[in-house]
Amino acid sequence: MPLRSFSRRTRSVPDDAPPDQPAPDQSPPRRQWRRRGLRVLAAAALTVVGLVLPSTVANLVIEGVERANSTAYGERIQTAHGTINVSRTGETGPTLVLLSGLGTPAPALDFAPLIRELHGYRIVVVEGFGYGYSDMTARPRTIENISEELHEVLAKLAVTGPYVLVGHSIAGFTTLHYANNYPAEVTAVIGIDPTVPTATTAPAEGPAPAEMPPSGNFWERMPSTIGLVRWAAALGLTDPDGDADTTAEIDQMRMLQSWNFGNQALTDETNRVGENSLKIQALRYPDQLPVLQFLARETIQRRPEWQGIHERQLLNVTRHELVVLDGQHYLHWSQSKEMAEKIDAFLGGTP
Numbered sequence: 001m002p003l004r005s006f007s008r009r010t011r012s013v014p015d016d017a018p019p020d021q022p023a024p025d026q027s028p029p030r031r032q033w034r035r036r037g038l039r040v041l042a043a044a045a046l047t048v049v050g051l052v053l054p055s056t057v058a059n060l061v062i063e064g065v066e067r068a069n070s071t072a073y074g075e076r077i078q079t080a081h082g083t084i085n086v087s088r089t090g091e092t093g094p095t096l097v098l099l100s101g102l103g104t105p106a107p108a109l110d111f112a113p114l115i116r117e118l119h120g121y122r123i124v125v126v127e128g129f130g131y132g133y134s135d136m137t138a139r140p141r142t143i144e145n146i147s148e149e150l151h152e153v154l155a156k157l158a159v160t161g162p163y164v165l166v167g168h169s170i171a172g173f174t175t176l177h178y179a180n181n182y183p184a185e186v187t188a189v190i191g192i193d194p195t196v197p198t199a200t201t202a203p204a205e206g207p208a209p210a211e212m213p214p215s216g217n218f219w220e221r222m223p224s225t226i227g228l229v230r231w232a233a234a235l236g237l238t239d240p241d242g243d244a245d246t247t248a249e250i251d252q253m254r255m256l257q258s259w260n261f262g263n264q265a266l267t268d269e270t271n272r273v274g275e276n277s278l279k280i281q282a283l284r285y286p287d288q289l290p291v292l293q294f295l296a297r298e299t300i301q302r303r304p305e306w307q308g309i310h311e312r313q314l315l316n317v318t319r320h321e322l323v324v325l326d327g328q329h330y331l332h333w334s335q336s337k338e339m340a341e342k343i344d345a346f347l348g349g350t351p
Contacts, residue, residue, distance in 0.1 A: 052226050059227030059258070066255055072133045073252075074108055074125075079152050081145075085133035086126055086153060093120040094187075094347060095159055099128075099150075101169025101330075102273075103266060105238075105257040106132050113244035114332040117340035124163075126153055130265030132256065141269035143276040147178045151185075161185030164347065168192040169329065170273065177280050179289055189285060190343060191293040193329050196309045197277040220262030230258040240333040284316050291320040292346045294339055298328040321346060 074087035087108035096118065100107035108125040115123055128146060129138030139145055154163070165186055167175040172194025179186045223229050232238060233254035240250070260266070285291050293310055300306045307324070314320040323342055325335045332339060 055227035055231070056225060059225070059230050062230070063259065066259075070252070070255065074127070074133060076133065077153050077156050079149060079156070081139050081149065082129060082135040082137070084127065084129065084135070084149065084153050085131075086124060086157065088125075088157075089115055089123040090118075090121050093122055095122045095124060095161075095163035096190075097150075097154065097159070097163050097165050098123060098125045099165065099167040099171035099174055100125075100131060101171060102270065104131060104168075105260050106253045108132060109245070109249045109253050109256075110240070110330075111332060112246075112249055113240075113242070113336040114339060116244075117336045118343065119340075124154070124157065124159060126150055128265075130260065130263050130269060132260075136260065136263035136265055138265040138268070141265060141272050141276075143173055143177045143279055146174055146269075147181055150174065150178060151182060154185075162187035164188045164190060166190040166192070167194055168332070170195050173197060173276055173280060176283055176285065179285055180283055183286055183289070186289065188290040188292070188347060190346075191291070191310075192331055192339075193296045193299055194293060194310075196313050197281045197283070198309055217262055217264050217267040220267045222262070224258055224261040227258075229261045230254075233257045240330065241328065242334040244333065244336060284313065287316050287318055289317065290346070291317050292342065293320070293322050294331050294335075294342070295322060295324045296329050296331050297324055297326050300324065 072085070074085045076083045076085050085108075098107070098111050098115075100110055104110050107127045111125055115125075127134045128149065129135050129141070154160070161182075162185060165175045165178060165188075167189070169192070172191050175189045175191065175194070176197070179189055229238075238254065238257050239245075240253070245253075291314055293314070295307060295310060307322070310322060314322070325331055325338060327334045
């Protein structure tokens with residue numbers, strides 16, 4: 001049987017004919033990648049929810065147990081605008097009023113290493129709204145309100161002056177404003193790497209509105225709500241440097257870090273840093289007010305202008321001293337002994 005030959009015919013396709021369509025069971029590569037991407041995103045979202053939800057619930061339960069069983073330090077003072085927590089140490093000697101830096105979760109514990117080195121003083125740690133065991137909500141955190149509340153608390157404690165203001169970091173704003181508004185009550189100011197109101201801390205075009213956005217402090221609180229702050233604290237990531245704090249103090253600071261992180265009062269104060277800086281940028285300490293400032297060498301290395309702006313701030317002050325100490329911004333964690341000695345010497349020459 002002879003072989004039959006077959007010829008392959010080429011079908012001509014008109015120029016305007018539509019392109020070949022893929023088989024029904026085959027998707028274009030782009031669509032396949034899109035579907036694969038959506039599946040990956042869905043899996044990632046489910047994983048995040050699977051991690052965040054248990055963490056949030058666990059954080060809520062743990063915080064409830066902590067609040068029911070922990071003992072607060074200090075005493076809560078009722079003011080016209082809420083309750084402020086105060087911790088007092090010492091019965092005799094000059095009065096030192098200690099004010100913490102921005103966001104410090106437990107000021108009275110944060111200052112504990114320095115307080116233990118200071119002998120012969122009456123020490124008052126005032127925890128403003130949003131700090132320690134004070135109320136977490138407050139009226140706008142303007143520098144005027146902060147100073148007024150501090151004055152009211154001290155008056156209720158019968159601390160009428162003269163007293164020494166000791167301010168860390170952003171509390172440098174408060175000590176400057178307060179010393180100018182209540183000069184008869186302040187006998188000296190001590191700064192611990194204090195913030196100076198300058199053009200770098202003030203907005204370029206005047207004070208911007210600092211009102212809370214519609215979301216309030218929802219996003220600021222989120223890391224605490226889902227337990228992220230608690231787990232970070234448990235790993236020791238927020239612990240003070242050095243070994244000057246007790247285990248009980250560290251545990252309580254970790255707890256308050258989780259409780260207080262991103263609260264309404266603190267969020268508002270943070271938003272108003274530029275506004276407050278602009279208000280007091282032109283202020284100087286009174287000429288005859290003694291001022292001692294401790295500066296952190298690490299801050300100076302990171303910000304070369306740091307020492308210069310402090311020197312310029314005190315040019316008009318007859319008796320002032322700048323002391324540069326090795327260490328980071330929270331000098332009282334690691335340099336409390338040397339700081340106490342310098343404070344003793346400085347205040348010993350203050351009338």
